[in-house]
Every structure is written in C-alpha cells, then in structure tokens.
Amino acid sequence: MTILSCEDVSKHFKDTVAVKGVSLALGAAESIGIVGESGSGKSTLANILGGLIPPTSGTVYFDGEKISDMKKTDYMNFRQNVQFVFQSPKESLHPYLKVRTSLREPFYAKGRRRTLKKEIDSQILRALERVQLNESVLDKYPHQLSGGQAQRVSIVRAMITDPKVVIFDEAVSALDILVQREVIEILKKLRQNIRTSYLFITHDISTVQSLTDRIIVMKDGRIVEIGKTEDVLNDPQNSYTKKLIESAI
Numbered sequence: 001m002t003i004l005s006c007e008d009v010s011k012h013f014k015d016t017v018a019v020k021g022v023s024l025a026l027g028a029a030e031s032i033g034i035v036g037e038s039g040s041g042k043s044t045l046a047n048i049l050g051g052l053i054p055p056t057s058g059t060v061y062f063d064g065e066k067i068s069d070m071k072k073t074d075y076m077n078f079r080q081n082v083q084f085v086f087q088s089p090k091e092s093l094h095p096y097l098k099v100r101t102s103l104r105e106p107f108y109a110k111g112r113r114r115t116l117k118k119e120i121d122s123q124i125l126r127a128l129e130r131v132q133l134n135e136s137v138l139d140k141y142p143h144q145l146s147g148g149q150a151q152r153v154s155i156v157r158a159m160i161t162d163p164k165v166v167i168f169d170e171a172v173s174a175l176d177i178l179v180q181r182e183v184i185e186i187l188k189k190l191r192q193n194i195r196t197s198y199l200f201i202t203h204d205i206s207t208v209q210s211l212t213d214r215i216i217v218m219k220d221g222r223i224v225e226i227g228k229t230e231d232v233l234n235d236p237q238n239s240y241t242k243k244l245i246e247s248a249i
C-alpha cells in the first residue's frame with residue numbers, strides 16, 4: 001500500500017526548474033533514500049511531498065487522497081502525519097523553549113490537549129530512552145545540547161506522536177562522523193517500528209545504505225535511477241550514480 005506519492009511533479013523558481021516531472025511512491029513502512037549532489041532538487045521534492053511548498057504542476061497524494069483537494073481537517077491530518085527532521089536542529093527546535101516544552105507541543109498540535117500531562121511526560125521519557133538520551137535534557141534549551149543530542153531531540157519531536165511518514169533532510173550530514181554513526185544506529189533501531197515510512201534525503205549515499213529499502217538518484221531535478229538499495233549500490237546502472245558511489249568511498 002502506498003502512503004505518500006507524487007505524479008509528474010515539477011517546481012519552478014523564476015528561471016530555475018528545481019524539479020522536473022518526478023513521480024514516485026513511498027509504501028507504508030517503506031524507507032527510501034533520495035540522493036544526489038547539491039542543487040539536484042532533493043529538498044524541493046521533499047518539501048513538496050511534505051506539503052511545505054506547492055508544486056508548480058503535478059499532483060501529490062497522501063493515503064490515496066490528492067492533497068490539493070483536501071478539506072481542512074484532512075489537510076491538517078496529512079501535515080501531522082508527515083514530519084520533518086532537518087539538517088540543523090535549529091530548524092526543528094524552538095531556541096527559546098526548553099526541550100520538555102518542545103516535546104510536549106506535538107501532542108497539543110495533534111489535538112490531544114486532553115491527554116493527561118502525566119501520560120504525555122511518560123511517553124516522552126520512553127521516547128528519550130529509545131534514542132539513548134538522559135531525562136536531564138528536558139530542562140535544557142537547545143543551545144545547551146551537543147549537536148548529536150540536539151539532533152536526537154529533533155528525532156524524538158518528529159516521531160513522538162507516531163506520524164505515518166518522517167522525512168529526514170540531511171539530518172545526519174552536519175554531525176561529526178562518530179556522532180553520525182551513533183545517530184544512524186539509533187535510526188536503524190527506530191526503523192523496527194514497522195508502521196512508519198521514511199524518506200532520507202542526502203548527498204552522501206553511504207549514510208543511507210543501511211537505512212533504506214530503495215534508493216532514488218536525482219540529477220538536475222530528475223530521477224536518473226531508482227532501485228533496491230542493494231542493487232543500486234552493487235550494480236549502478238547510471239554513470240552519475242557510479243560517480244556518487246565512488247565519491248562516497
């Protein structure tokens with residue numbers, strides 16, 4: 001079953017055509033990596049799929065429904081169910097809010113104001129445990145956390161209300177290599193929650209090989225290769241994909 005898809009989507013920014021006629025389908029519980037060099041249109045495509053920006057042409061579907069035709073409640077449901085983790089935790093976390101407040105907020109945004117605070121807080125504690133964070137982070141502001149801690153808090157915030165899709169846009173790229181590995185290991189564990197689908201956007205194909213079922217390679221706004229992760233990595237068909245793999249080694 002497909003959860004999120006697009007058909008013949010393009011995006012123009014004045015003279016730039018960032019995405020050109022892209023179609024793809026993310027299955028329920030599937031994980032896809034979208035790779036390509038800087039400027040190839042990955043983030044634009046992700047932002048269109050997540051409803052952050054509208055396409056210039058083409059159609060996006062969530063759970064079988066065109067997002068452009070959705071009534072307000074369905075649209076809100078779509079936005080709640082497609083969460084983002086960005087490269088910098090600064091984009092995901094409010095700088096003036098303590099972590100505790102940032103992590104409670106998604107429950108309220110989802111209309112669960114009546115859920116008991118105690119219940120919300122115990123869910124937060126369980127979620128922190130899953131990403132190996134101590135509860136002491138709850139009383140800190142984002143700038144008091146290390147890069148790896150802040151990114152783990154961003155992951156918890158995106159996932160705490162069990163969205164159907166989480167889009168990671170270069171979410172490990174800015175971390176140093178050891179912390180990057182730690183976060184990848186955590187994401188691998190989180191993937192065992194089979195109800196969630198993932199899109200991992202990255203210029204570094206090596207960071208997604210253990211996290212994805214399929215890989216999509218983008219160049220100049222188009223998909224140039226798509227296939228099972230193993231097949232794309234072991235037997236790339238496109239010369240550009242070969243270059244990406246070589247540069248990642």
Ligand SMILES: Nc1ncnc2c1ncn2[C@@H]1O[C@H](COP(=O)(O)OP(=O)(O)OP(=O)(O)O)[C@@H](O)[C@H]1O
Pocket residue numbers: 013016017018036037038039040041042043044045203
């Ligand atoms: N808001 C915008 N206004 C104008 N041009 C934009 C805008 N967003 C993206 N672009 C352009 O669209 C093209 C694709 O950008 P996009 O950020 O989607 O690529 P990317 O593959 O995600 O790159 P990166 O890895 O550097 O983020 C680029 O030429 C970029 O300059």
